[in-house]
Amino acid sequence: MDQETLSYYSENAREVFERYNSVIGGISNYFNRAFPDKCRILDIGCGSGRDLLALLKLGHDAYGIEPCRELRELTCTKFPELKGRIVEGSLPDPGLAFEGNFDALVCSAVLMHLPKEHLFDTVFSLRKLLKPGGKALISIPFSRDGISEANRDDKGRLFSDLNSDYLELLFERTGFKLNEKWINEDSLKRPGFSWVTMLFALLENESGRPIDRIESVLNRDKKDATYKLALT
Numbered sequence: 001m002d003q004e005t006l007s008y009y010s011e012n013a014r015e016v017f018e019r020y021n022s023v024i025g026g027i028s029n030y031f032n033r034a035f036p037d038k039c040r041i042l043d044i045g046c047g048s049g050r051d052l053l054a055l056l057k058l059g060h061d062a063y064g065i066e067p068c069r070e071l072r073e074l075t076c077t078k079f080p081e082l083k084g085r086i087v088e089g090s091l092p093d094p095g096l097a098f099e100g101n102f103d104a105l106v107c108s109a110v111l112m113h114l115p116k117e118h119l120f121d122t123v124f125s126l127r128k129l130l131k132p133g134g135k136a137l138i139s140i141p142f143s144r145d146g147i148s149e150a151n152r153d154d155k156g157r158l159f160s161d162l163n164s165d166y167l168e169l170l171f172e173r174t175g176f177k178l179n180e181k182w183i184n185e186d187s188l189k190r191p192g193f194s195w196v197t198m199l200f201a202l203l204e205n206e207s208g209r210p211i212d213r214i215e216s217v218l219n220r221d222k223k224d225a226t227y228k229l230a231l232t
Contacts, residue, residue, distance in 0.1 A: 001067050001090050002158040005113045009047075012155075013070035017078070019188070020048040026187040027108040027139045027197055028054045033180070034137045034199050035060065039103035042129060044094065045110035049075040049082050055106070056081070063098045065089030092121040100128060104135040109195075111167070112140050116160045119167075123174050132204040136176065137197065140167065142183050145192030164196045176200040 009016055028051055035041065038059045043052045046064025048071065055062035064082070066072045067090035076083045089097050091114055105126055114122060126136055140162055147159050168178050179199045186193035 001113055002115060004152075005157045006067055006090075008155050008157050009068040010070050013068060013074055017048045017071060017074050021050050023187045026184075026195070027051060027106065027137065029184070030137060030182065030197055030199070031055060031058060034135060035104055040101070041104045041106060042097060042102045044089075044091065044105060044107040044126075046086060047071055047075070049079050049086070051106060051108060052082060052085070053079060063087075065094055065097045091125065092118040093125050094129070096129065101131055102129050102134060103131055104137065105129060106137050108137075108139045109141075111138065112159050112162050113157060114160060115158070116162065119160075119162070119170060120174075123170055127174060127176075127202060130202050132202060134202045135179075136171070136200045136202070138167065138200065139195050139197040140164065142194040142196040143192065144194075164198060168198065171198075171200050175203050177203055 031054060035055075035058075038061070040061045041055055041063070043055065043062060043064040046052045046066050047068075049064070052062050052064045062085065064086045065088065066075070066086055067088065069088070072086055072088065076086060087097060089095065091110065107126070111119065111122065130136065141159065142164065144153075144159060146153055151159055151161060153159060164181065168181075172178065177200065179201050181199070182197045184195050184197065186195065
């Protein structure tokens with residue numbers, strides 16, 4: 001994660017925790033539709049634990065990773081049932097958190113905080129965490145006021161120039177299929193804010209893009225021009 005963004009969450013962990021847990025809705029509105037069967041799920045950037053708790057209450061075997069130490073500690077103190085279910089981890093390379101092999105991933109309001117050049121590596125990391133046929137439920141801003149020319153808000157957080165069309169193309173070029181897409185209002189009722197939530201499924205028999213070739217290029221050379229060459 002962008003360091004200035006992470007610093008904001010570290011310095012304001014209690015305020016963030018209380019604000020996010022004061023509302024309901026958001027991406028959790030789609031949990032039953034996205035995950036109709038009980039499954040093993042990883043919440044990436046689980047923050048205040050709100051969505052992780054919702055998944056557990058629905059009967060899923062849910063875990064989370066969170067880069068902000070202060071948020072992790074506060075969340076596990078307030079919700080002891082989450083102890084042992086949250087570990088340190090961040091994008092673009094979370095490693096095989098909890099040994100991977102997940103049926104599904106949730107990544108809510110996280111990807112926009114990454115520099116755009118890290119998104120390719122991020123999607124490959126998500127792919128490695130999933131079983132074939134696994135699902136990824138992703139949310140990013142659809143509209144958001146108050147972003148500077150440097151792609152930062154008034155709190156210094158990074159908001160990359162990331163839209164749903166770009167994200168859809170990136171996921172589909174790396175072995176996923178878009179199943180559903182929703183646009184919804186901001187659950188914190190902030191004016192000028194809306195969100196897009198996308199449900200992807202990892203294809204079990206990838207017959208499209210040469211994934212191994214693309215991944216070898218990404219591992220060898222991180223230049224943007226090489227990315228474009230590999231994905232054409």
